[in-house]
Amino acid sequence: MSVILSVRDLTRYYGRIRAVDGISFEVPSGSVYGLLGPNGSGKTTSLSMIMGSVIPQSGTFQWFGNDKYTPHDNMRIGALVEAPRFYPYLTLEQNLLILARIKGVAPEDIRRVLEITQLWPRRLSRYFTLSLGMKQRLGIAAALLGDPEVLVLDEPANALDPEGIADIRHIIQEEASKGKTILMASHILDEVEKVCSHAAILKKGKIIADGPVGELLSEGDSLVVEAFETEKLFKVLEESPMVTSVRRENNTLVLVLKKDVSPADINQLAYSRGIVLTRLEKRKKSLETQFLELVKEEKG
Numbered sequence: 042m043s044v045i046l047s048v049r050d051l052t053r054y055y056g057r058i059r060a061v062d063g064i065s066f067e068v069p070s071g072s073v074y075g076l077l078g079p080n081g082s083g084k085t086t087s088l089s090m091i092m093g094s095v096i097p098q099s100g101t102f103q104w105f106g107n108d109k110y111t112p113h114d115n116m117r118i119g120a121l122v123e124a125p126r127f128y129p130y131l132t133l134e135q136n137l138l139i140l141a142r143i144k145g146v147a148p149e150d151i152r153r154v155l156e157i158t159q160l161w162p163r164r165l166s167r168y169f170t171l172s173l174g175m176k177q178r179l180g181i182a183a184a185l186l187g188d189p190e191v192l193v194l195d196e197p198a199n200a201l202d203p204e205g206i207a208d209i210r211h212i213i214q215e216e217a218s219k220g221k222t223i224l225m226a227s228h229i230l231d232e233v234e235k236v237c238s239h240a241a242i243l244k245k246g247k248i249i250a251d252g253p254v255g256e257l258l259s260e261g262d263s264l265v266v267e268a269f270e271t272e273k274l275f276k277v278l279e280e281s282p283m284v285t286s287v288r289r290e291n292n293t294l295v296l297v298l299k300k301d302v303s304p305a306d307i308n309q310l311a312y313s314r315g316i317v318l319t320r321l322e323k324r325k326k327s328l329e330t331q332f333l334e335l336v337k338e339e340k341g
């Protein structure tokens with residue numbers, strides 16, 4: 042799979058604040074890549090650097106394998122990074138017409154992007170009359186003008202109600218299914234878990250974990266096991282080098298496995314000690330639990 046964006050050691054300080062501190066990551070073609078982090082962790086600064094509006098102090102990035110960000114690349118990327126500036130007293134259509142002219146996009150494309158974002162019926166409304174969710178969708182519509190192959194979205198669902206969040210999620214999923222590559226920043230972990238194929242977790246300007254969301258989820262999974270001889274099993278597991286920790290929940294034992302240890306290994310271990318497991322189940326941690334744990338670990 043080819044790489045759309047490659048970031049190496051990108052760094053930006055503001056005085057003594059390390060907004061972004063040597064981050065590196067790669068966005069594979071066709072992925073929905075989430076930059077996940079709490080407020081102030083450096084997401085907006087990172088996106089602003091790769092969009093060319095903030096100059097990094099050090100580090101490099103490559104779009105489409107090119108060293109320099111060119112006007113041609115600009116046409117291939119649709120971005121919603123800083124709050125979009127629309128004219129409050131112009132209609133949605135008029136606002137998009139101005140943007141289409143700036144981008145060199147045919148006016149016919151306006152209908153397409155307004156339909157994708159379900160704003161076509163409101164095309165003659167003035168911008169200031171829109172709800173927050175509609176304003177956010179119009180920002181995405183603007184990013185979609187010209188049908189770019191990459192979308193860069195900073196907190197696209199920020200401050201929206203559950204319905205508004207679901208609308209944005211739907212648009213992102215639709216665009217991803219068309220083969221677009223999407224890089225989005227978010228502090229809503231549940232959203233990243235639902236929408237993203239890959240994620241990097243940012244904390245205080247540093248990436249503390251990254252990779253396919255499936256892998257981020259599986260690392261450190263816990264396993265739920267039961268047997269008739271609970272105490273004997275507990276002792277075996279407690280002494281096993283394959284197990285990080287084991288605790289009791291009534292007649293159930295909950296284990297955290299060392300990396301690369303599978304549930305089958307645990308089954309075999311029990312069997313070799315003459316214990317038959319009556320239950321063996323993986324318990325997936327949400328990315329949110331993992332995120333909180335990772336942030337806590339970093340503090341320690």
Ligand code: ATP
Nearest residue numbers: 055058059060078079080081082083084085086087
């Ligand atoms: P949020 O979700 O709250 O927008 P973020 O993860 O996008 O946060 P950034 O906006 O990139 O984080 O900010 C990272 C750090 O850099 C913060 O401590 C912020 O105060 C600081 N910062 C960002 N922009 C500037 C600036 N122009 N001048 C000074 N400090 C800045």
